[in-house]
Amino acid sequence: MAVSLLAHEVSDLCLGKPALKPLPLSATVADALAALKTSDDYFISVWNCSDHSVAARNGFAEENDDLGCRCVGKLCMVDVICYLCREENLLSPSAALKAPVSAILPKISGLVKHVEPSSSLLEAIDLILQGAQNLVVPLPAKRSSIARRKQHQKPSSSSTICTSHSGGEFCWLTQEDVIRFLLGSIGLFSPLPALSIDTLSIISAEVLAIDYYTPASSAIGAISNSLTTQTSVAIVDSEGIFIGEISPNTLACCDETVAAAITTLSAGDLMAYIDCGGPPEDIVREVKARLKERNLEKMLEEFTILSSAVTDSSYSSSDEESGLSPRRSLPRSGRYSRSFSYSARMVRKAEAIVCHPKSSLVAVMIQAIAHRVNYLWVIEDDFSLVGIVTFSNMLKVFREHLEPFA
Template sequence: MAVSLLTHEVSDLCLGKPALRSLSISTTVADALAALKTSEDNFISVWDCDHSAKIGFSEENRDLGNCRCVGKLCMVDVICYLCKEENLLSPSDALKAPVSTILPKIPGLVIHLEPSSSLLEAIDLILQGAQNLVVPISTKQSNFARRKQNQKSSTTTVHNGWEFCWLTQEDVMRFLLSSIGLFSPIPALSIDTLGIISSDVLAIDYFSPASAAVGAITSSLTQQTSVAIVDSDGILIGEISPFTLACCDETVAAAITALSAGDLMAYIDCGGPPEDLVRVVKARLKEKNLERMLEDFTILSSLVTDPSFPSISSSSDEESALSPTTTLARAGRYTRSSSYSARMVRRAEAIVCHPKSSLVAVLIQAIAHRVNYVWVIEDDCSLLGIVTFSNMLKVFREHLETMLLED
């Protein structure tokens, strides 16, 4: 039975997936920001391509290495970058940096994989630390109109005639869930019994400055988890989720600079920030002599909504156009783009389970909420740990190994 499951190729998991939208490694952070705010996806792939050679379309050309995905970006990368001390005084200047500045420096997060590769190979790469597998999804792309469209767009989907898609942990877990009966009795066992509850969690106190969580937010993005908000007794109050932050805009950097962790959780909650918190952010930034930060964000908002927006400019004309009463944009998910309705968004409340919850129940819970993890709490709501897709995948991988030996 395990053999029949593992005969599937990764192309089977890519059916119906949209082509990646991408940016060149030579673009700026400002270009990435503009692309993210107009994309229906929370992530943009970044590519290092050499199109100087005229290469035809063939299966072998994917191995020439002249066009490679070198990473992925989301709004969280931009937000955390703007929160750095050296960027607070002038976000518009910071956005002129090359996009490589904010790419994660951890190797192996994004790996190319052939569509004929096995499911087992994909699982092993994910367990080794790959966040996303980049898989070709078209045999040939020579449509002139499509190329014309890509030339006019700030992002492209075609690389040397090929299109690609992401293959994620969630995709693999959904696929395994469709054959969950093959893993019996493992899925019915509790996560406590299976020993997959990790106590290594990223957490911050409710009253701590949100700025103190920037490092943890960056780590949680890399680990595809979240930052827990707890009180002094270790009770789980909520979370600062990269998934939620990725649906916000760059002005959240101002809120992170000014608010506590608990207030930030309310600020990014579904529907946009409360007006009282917006006023608090303005007042505290003024106390810190960071009014320029708000002014820059106002300029950025007007520029990025301009269809001709190519990059960030800091001309004196733009600065003089500001009114004396600069307003802070409502940095909730409703301000991101006109395609908001295509996005899956989630509130700041944490998704939780109990130690005795079954593996399949926790798996379904995570998939239903589009997260790669579930917090584990005790009966008194104290935080016990976290269960991730990676933890679950190790169990399934070990069981598959056993099944292969038996077959």
């Protein structure tokens, strides 16, 4: 029965999860940009570490205790890109990157929550439904001698490495982790998984959408909101036909130079610019021409310098010459498996994962997990946009099913 799931603790979902690489709250936006470009994950965690000696004097801390360290948020490349697109930062991106990382940290509280390993699965689901996107969980204290030696090594840059909680490590759980765990026991919820998302009433008609010909710059607010809500921005035509999306997942695979494209292109052209195959040459030329028209050539020059300063030799010579390299070329190809896949695309070459209102709950779960997205666009046979279904919508259904056993 589904009640057996209630015996599981959060620690059961942490098996195999990597330790977080913390960025201190005292870091700059440039530090965050450099950390993102070398990260294996879309997001990096930002930490505020208190003086442990104070906690120790009050009896709240022992040796290697992490009580004074708290994860206060998370950042991804989209946060940096939206920040650089602000009017005051367009003329001098390098100056903007000297700002403290708090300038781009989402101001919405509760997106990241600390939980104990002994917290129940039900408690984790409740926190997610209350707005938490990442649950920070302490990892077991047992570590190899190699790991301990690394902890005591002097960091190469005190501005980008948080050393206050070097005695302990944390991982975080996402909505995807919880959905994946539930999928492993989906048979316990029968007949719920076979019901359509329409029947379950979990399709949200409130979506972020923009017309194909609208300037992409007008969508910056929507892009930022979609990152907060873990959704995306739909691109539609005048008749409401779904054409594609501007996805934070795709933008997170880009570098900071994409801000130039957002500043100058339409929503439809931006979709093509960040497409998996790379930007067409004609669109790159268009971006350069429009930057020149707006006297923003300095912006492009600074981006070229920035790319050289915060990255290694990952860009090709042609990218360096153009100054526009929308996609980062890191050696970790697995991270971009979803964004580079054409197999899941619908017609019109929209990089979007879609489903039908009659799709079953389990089918939608599998589809979302397979493509590493937190949502699916729901469309009719004529490609008209019905709405969106999210992991949060799905978790509400499972939470209601478990309520009698709580």
